[in-house]
Amino acid sequence: MNFRKYLVLAGVTVFAVAGDSMLSHGMKQVGSISIHHLWSVLFAVLNPWVALGILFLLGFFATYTNALSWADLTYVMPATALGYVLLALVARFVLHEHISTLRWIGILLIAAGVGFVAGGPALTEHPLKECGKLTEETHATAVASGVES
Amino acid sequence: MKQLYTWAAICVIVFASVVGDVLLSHAMKQVGDVGELRRRVGFAKVIGRTLRNSNFLLAVASMAAAFFSLLFALSWGDVSLVAPAAASLTFLANAVAAKVFLHERVDRRRWIAAGLVAAGVALLAG
Numbered sequence: 001m002n003f004r005k006y007l008v009l010a011g012v013t014v015f016a017v018a019g020d021s022m023l024s025h026g027m028k029q030v031g032s033i034s035i036h037h038l039w040s041v042l043f044a045v046l047n048p049w050v051a052l053g054i055l056f057l058l059g060f061f062a063t064y065t066n067a068l069s070w071a072d073l074t075y076v077m078p079a080t081a082l083g084y085v086l087l088a089l090v091a092r093f094v095l096h097e098h099i100s101t102l103r104w105i106g107i108l109l110i111a112a113g114v115g116f117v118a119g120g121p122a123l124t125e126h127p128l129k130e131c132g133k134l135t136e137e138t139h140a141t142a143v144a145s146g147v148e149s
Numbered sequence: 150m151k152q153l154y155t156w157a158a159i160c161v162i163v164f165a166s167v168v169g170d171v172l173l174s175h176a177m178k179q180v181g182d183v184g185e186l187r188r189r190v191g192f193a194k195v196i197g198r199t200l201r202n203s204n205f206l207l208a209v210a211s212m213a214a215a216f217f218s219l220l221f222a223l224s225w226g227d228v229s230l231v232a233p234a235a236a237s238l239t240f241l242a243n244a245v246a247a248k249v250f251l252h253e254r255v256d257r258r259r260w261i262a263a264g265l266v267a268a269g270v271a272l273l274a275g
Contacts, residue, residue: 005184031224072251074247106270113266
């Protein structure tokens with residue numbers, strides 16, 4: 001893990017929060033979609049908030065894809081959850097909304113969960129690779145001890 | 150009736166997200182570390198290599214399905230129910246799917262984390 005990788009994970013979090021908030025705001029303006037006119041959901045993208053939300057979610061997708069190229073799914077997942085914490089903190093300190101005790105507990109649980117995962121290794125070393133290493137090592141030991149000669 | 154639609158949509162979201170996440174994670178492990186590849190072969194080649202991966206394309210299709218189900222669910226149900234319910238269920242299902250299909254070492258540390266995060270997300274909705 002280096003600085004660039006932490007930056008990518010931060011991008012995953014921030015883009016997800018911004019995209020989701022804009023999308024939800026936009027869909028509230030669009031209103032309820034009738035079960036008989038499901039295709040009318042396509043018109044929802046004409047709403048500027050929905051469009052902007054989709055743009056941010058594309059940014060999320062790019063950073064998420066990048067992160068998954070070097071880390072386990074179960075390692076990257078909690079990074080997206082950190083977004084909920086971020087959202088609550090913005091609501092409390094920027095929008096001055098009241099946050100109930102239950103929500104603070106929820107925030108603490110998520111933060112604890114993220115801390116748990118972040119402390120471990122980012123990528124599972126697969127047995128196949130380990131096997132390869134092992135045979136090489138065994139081979140090296142065998143050569144060193146003169147078994148092969 | 151609307152509540153039934155909402156929960157049906159949540160189930161579809163969770164299923165489609167998990168399929169998408171697992172396929173995407175698998176695809177990107179096949180492609181390799183994007184940052185390192187970019188330095189070695191250039192940005193365009195990395196994009197090309199990713200877009201030619203069939204698992205990647207299937208993952209995008211699944212995620213698109215999850216996205217549209219989310220739009221439906223958001224128009225039928227409250228965002229404070231839909232978003233956390235879908236997210237926390239996806240976390241738990243992803244942990245199981247990552248272990249079964251991706252053979253990730255989901256050790257006790259990661260199980261606890263998935264549980265804590267799912268509970269936390271559910272509480273935020275309260």
